[in-house]
Amino acid sequence: MKAFRKVTAHAVALDRPDVDTDQIIPKQFLKRIERSGFGEFLFFDWRKDPAFELNQPAAKGARILIAGRNFGCGSSREHAPWALEDYGFDAVIAPSFGDIFRQNSLKIGLLPVQLAPEQVKELMARADSGEEITVDLEARTAGGFTFELDDHARECLLEGLDDIALTLRDEPALTAYESAHAAPISTVALA
Amino acid sequence: MGRTLFDKVWESHLVPREEGGPKLLYVDLHLVHEVTSPQAFEGLRVAGRRVRRPDLTLATMDHNVVTGDDTPMDELSAQQLEALRRNCEEFDVPLYATGSGREGIVHVIGPELGITQPGMTIVCGDSHTSTHGAFGALAFGIGTSEVEHVLATQTLQQNKPRSMRIRFEGELPPDSTAKDVVLAAIGRLGVDGGVGYVIEYAGPVIERLSMEGRLTICNMSIEAGARAGMIAPDETTFAYLEGRPGAPKGDAWDQALERWRALPTDDDAVFDEELVIDVSELGSQVTWGTNPGMVVAIDGVVPDPAAMEDADERAAAERALVYMALEAGTPIREIEVGRVFIGSCTNSRIEDLRAAAAVARGHHVHPSVRAMVVPGSAKVKQQAEAEGLDQIFVDAGFEWRRAGCSMCLGMNPDILLPGERCASTSNRNFEGRQGAGGRTHLVSPAVAAATAIAGHFADARELVPA
Numbered sequence: 001m002k003a004f005r006k007v008t009a010h011a012v013a014l015d016r017p018d019v020d021t022d023q024i025i026p027k028q029f030l031k032r033i034e035r036s037g038f039g040e041f042l043f044f045d046w047r048k049d050p051a052f053e054l055n056q057p058a059a060k061g062a063r064i065l066i067a068g069r070n071f072g073c074g075s076s077r078e079h080a081p082w083a084l085e086d087y088g089f090d091a092v093i094a095p096s097f098g099d100i101f102r103q104n105s106l107k108i109g110l111l112p113v114q115l116a117p118e119q120v121k122e123l124m125a126r127a128d129s130g131e132e133i134t135v136d137l138e139a140r141t142a143g144g145f146t147f148e149l150d151d152h153a154r155e156c157l158l159e160g161l162d163d164i165a166l167t168l169r170d171e172p173a174l175t176a177y178e179s180a181h182a183a184p185i186s187t188v189a190l191a
Numbered sequence: 192m193g194r195t196l197f198d199k200v201w202e203s204h205l206v207p208r209e210e211g212g213p214k215l216l217y218v219d220l221h222l223v224h225e226v227t228s229p230q231a232f233e234g235l236r237v238a239g240r241r242v243r244r245p246d247l248t249l250a251t252m253d254h255n256v257v258t259g260d261d262t263p264m265d266e267l268s269a270q271q272l273e274a275l276r277r278n279c280e281e282f283d284v285p286l287y288a289t290g291s292g293r294e295g296i297v298h299v300i301g302p303e304l305g306i307t308q309p310g311m312t313i314v315c316g317d318s319h320t321s322t323h324g325a326f327g328a329l330a331f332g333i334g335t336s337e338v339e340h341v342l343a344t345q346t347l348q349q350n351k352p353r354s355m356r357i358r359f360e361g362e363l364p365p366d367s368t369a370k371d372v373v374l375a376a377i378g379r380l381g382v383d384g385g386v387g388y389v390i391e392y393a394g395p396v397i398e399r400l401s402m403e404g405r406l407t408i409c410n411m412s413i414e415a416g417a418r419a420g421m422i423a424p425d426e427t428t429f430a431y432l433e434g435r436p437g438a439p440k441g442d443a444w445d446q447a448l449e450r451w452r453a454l455p456t457d458d459d460a461v462f463d464e465e466l467v468i469d470v471s472e473l474g475s476q477v478t479w480g481t482n483p484g485m486v487v488a489i490d491g492v493v494p495d496p497a498a499m500e501d502a503d504e505r506a507a508a509e510r511a512l513v514y515m516a517l518e519a520g521t522p523i524r525e526i527e528v529g530r531v532f533i534g535s536c537t538n539s540r541i542e543d544l545r546a547a548a549a550v551a552r553g554h555h556v557h558p559s560v561r562a563m564v565v566p567g568s569a570k571v572k573q574q575a576e577a578e579g580l581d582q583i584f585v586d587a588g589f590e591w592r593r594a595g596c597s598m599c600l601g602m603n604p605d606i607l608l609p610g611e612r613c614a615s616t617s618n619r620n621f622e623g624r625q626g627a628g629g630r631t632h633l634v635s636p637a638v639a640a641a642t643a644i645a646g647h648f649a650d651a652r653e654l655v656p657a
Binding site: 016017018020022023026027028030031032033034035045068069070073074075076077078081096097098099100103104107108150152153162163164166167168170172173174176177178181183184185186187188189190 | 206207208209212213215217219220226227229230233238240243244245246247248249254255265267268270271274285304306308310311316317318320332333334335336337339340343344345346348350352382383386387413416418436437439447482503504506507510600601602619621622623624627
């Protein structure tokens with residue numbers, strides 16, 4: 001996973017609630033079997049509108065997205081954070097996130113920053129005025145506001161750790177669990 | 192203090208860790224499909240890892256599958272299906288491929304095979320995995336990185352979600368269905384009201400529902416933002432499971448029953464959040480906007496954004512009405528549709544098809560409507576045909592198609608064209624969900640069938656007897 005420590009960059013505000021993952025990356029782009037190359041299709045349908053936020057000259061080169069509540073709701077497609085990251089975003093700031101989107105983002109090094117609604121509105125205004133925003137994971141601050149993130153997720157992001165390797169370090173615990181618990185089903189026996 | 196159903200399933204699947212870090216939750220069943228798995232298998236290959244428990248993993252083909260003979264499969268879809276076939280072969284994962292007679296929507300075949308059981312943990316790279324909670328399983332959707340983690344370790348790193356209980360009280364009116372109950376609940380909660388929660392659905396209304404109805408309710412938990420939905424297992428659950436291929440047999444069945452009967456929430460258990468909804472007056476529900484929380488009764492009108500207090504909500508409603516090409520104040524029953532879709536992991540099971548067929552029997556689809564019925568699995572299709580439902584649909588002018596996700600998400604040739612308006616039994620009415628520019632209204636199977644016949648939103652009562 002890509003590590004994340006600190007970014008200072010222009011931000012773009014997308015001030016609408018409940019932006020679903022179907023908007024972030026529409027289904028016709030989910031057929032690729034690679035992890036890369038999704039950025040050009042980010043917000044594919046919305047980007048056809050010249051007035052769309054990401055089409056504004058000021059949005060060029062933005063590395064932080066500031067969005068409304070419940071950002072990334074809907075489908076579990078990890079293609080959504082892949083597309084945001086591939087497009088050039090390092091962090092998304094919002095009052096709340098869809099659970100699966102948030103989890104997916106943490107797994108790939110796209111930092112989801114949750115702040116209070118009024119703090120998000122203030123950052124949107126500052127972003128619109130051209131101010132650069134700093135997101136600092138070590139200090140757990142974004143634009144000067146403190147945000148919460150559990151220690152483990154923070155550690156993994158700071159170091160870019162492979163969490164499968166971390167889990168497999170606990171192999172004796174996995175084996176012990178498996179020998180103590182009989183599997184309720186067998187898909188192999190069915191087949 | 193007593194424990195909830197969710198507590199019991201959660202705690203019994205925690206792997207005690209030596210190394211510290213977040214909780215490790217053991218996964219009893221991992222369902223896999225073509226869209227969210229290729230990059231996960233590739234990750235295993237790159238790292239030289241294997242699938243830890245192929246015997247707890249099952250793959251099927253559903254999202255990209257072609258359901259009719261009218262349009263061939265596109266090349267990228269074919270490549271994705273071929274990748275799944277290769278990956279399953281390389282990693283020894285059982286695959287129910289198209290044409291095997293056992294394929295179907297991943298959330299339809301689990302219950303149908305009897306491998307979705309009370310007390311299990313079930314995950315899949317698909318947000319509608321919450322469906323399986325209808326059996327008292329803890330089931331939720333994950334992304335591709337987590338799919339890879341489960342393939343490699345059979346566990347997930349998880350923080351425990353909060354708990355919510357929604358009790359449905361009263362007597363559901365005869366024409367109202369499980370779909371109407373869950374749409375109304377999402378309307379109440381909002382599309383983010385369940386974020387961070389596992390919801391247990393309870394109360395007399397749930398207890399009287401069939402397994403199909405319960406699956407419909409748990410299926411849409413994610414549409415309120417919830418991590419999962421669960422329903423306590425009871426005699427209805429056990430009767431559904433008994434004799435299915437994956438269900439325990441003989442002594443093992445009796446032991447399983449004993450375990451399952453201990454799962455329901457204890458009387459003195461405490462939830463982080465509780466909600467009671469009375470359904471005595473609940474009519475058929477129809478969504479008017481671009482998320483499942485934008486919903487009204489079929490006898491209602493398109494709401495007026497100007498009357499909404501919350502500024503975000505008002506702006507979203509205004510945007511939705513523009514996208515949907517609807518005027519505030521328009522009676523729902525006067526809205527005409529050009530397409531009808533009966534299917535998806537929400538409403539494609541045998542009972543859903545029976546309900547739609549009961550309405551369609553002896554009528555004919557309106558001349559300006561194209562209506563499709565897509566069974567959820569090859570087995571559902573077989574059963575429906577054995578009951579003669581296919582003939583009722585065909586005689587009434589509906590298309591009878593092969594099993595798959597079909598027009599729920601438009602990853603296959605079944606899509607809406609720009610501007611087309613559809614009454615759909617699926618789960619999401621997001622912009623472009625069923626095809627770029629398409630306009631989706633979520634309804635129950637009975638309302639979908641009646642709407643196909645009337646040409647505008649209607650319920651069975653409104654149809655002139657044939």
